[in-house]
Amino acid sequence: MTGRLAGKTAIVTGAASGMGKVTAELFAAEGASVALTDIADEAGKAAASAITDSGGEAEYWPLDVSDENRVETVFAEVAERWGSLDVLVNCAGIIGPDKPTHEVTEAEFDALFAIDVKGVFFCTKHAVRHMIPNKRGSIVNFSSIYGLIGNDEFTPYHVAKGAVTMQTRQDAATYGRYGIRVNSVHPGTVRTPLVDGIAAAYPGGLPAYEEMMTGNQSLRRLGRPIDVAYGVLYLASDEAAWVTGVNLALDGGYTAR
Numbered sequence: 001m002t003g004r005l006a007g008k009t010a011i012v013t014g015a016a017s018g019m020g021k022v023t024a025e026l027f028a029a030e031g032a033s034v035a036l037t038d039i040a041d042e043a044g045k046a047a048a049s050a051i052t053d054s055g056g057e058a059e060y061w062p063l064d065v066s067d068e069n070r071v072e073t074v075f076a077e078v079a080e081r082w083g084s085l086d087v088l089v090n091c092a093g094i095i096g097p098d099k100p101t102h103e104v105t106e107a108e109f110d111a112l113f114a115i116d117v118k119g120v121f122f123c124t125k126h127a128v129r130h131m132i133p134n135k136r137g138s139i140v141n142f143s144s145i146y147g148l149i150g151n152d153e154f155t156p157y158h159v160a161k162g163a164v165t166m167q168t169r170q171d172a173a174t175y176g177r178y179g180i181r182v183n184s185v186h187p188g189t190v191r192t193p194l195v196d197g198i199a200a201a202y203p204g205g206l207p208a209y210e211e212m213m214t215g216n217q218s219l220r221r222l223g224r225p226i227d228v229a230y231g232v233l234y235l236a237s238d239e240a241a242w243v244t245g246v247n248l249a250l251d252g253g254y255t256a257r
Contacts, residue, residue, distance in 0.1 A: 008086040013090055038062070066122070088140070142185055148255055
């Protein structure tokens with residue numbers, strides 16, 4: 001199979017739905033062998049089966065990214081299955097409570113950071129151990145536009161995404177000597193199943209929600225998962241061989257204004 005990721009093995013966390021699922025599908029279409037991981041086992045298995053049914057190479061592994069021992073085991077199994085680990089996409093995450101700092105409990109904070117921050121830490125830690133001997137690799141972290149700017153909603157989530165932004169820069173600075181590139185993508189509002197559900201419940205439905213949410217964008221529409229997936233594909237591919245430490249906003253121009 002030929003393609004922009006031909007011959008590469010990729011792990012995508014949070015791959016059972018939304019942006020992770022579309023990224024895994026695109027990677028497989030571009031020639032990668034893709035390990036889809038998630039905690040939503042039935043959806044994850046179905047996503048992997050759909051890829052193989054269409055001629056791609058994919059397999060599903062159950063994975064809670066907050067469990068370091070499980071991360072280590074899964075990554076070793078993936079590397080053994082396909083002979084290498086070339087690309088890691090850290091997409092798994094939760095949004096957590098919509099509270100300001102003074103209302104957030106320690107338990108809420110810890111639960112969010114266990115997945116959104118420690119998950120990226122654990123997965124990166126165990127991916128680079130497979131990449132260093134090969135002197136190559138690409139890691140793409142999912143942050144958010146709110147890992148670059150602030151607002152008055154979902155404070156713990158935005159703080160966590162800020163940590164992912166800095167983890168990206170730090171790891172890019174550290175692992176370049178081994179030929180490992182580390183970058184992050186920062187989506188704006190994207191039409192995932194979660195967002196579609198919110199839009200459906202909004203007064204006036206999707207059209208009204210889209211108008212409200214895109215009022216500060218240059219491109220006045222909501223993002224689509226494929227819009228983000230193509231950005232991830234570029235950073236994962238050898239086309240970005242001289243790109244590391246980049247925080248790529250995929251937001252319709254929201255952060256440009």
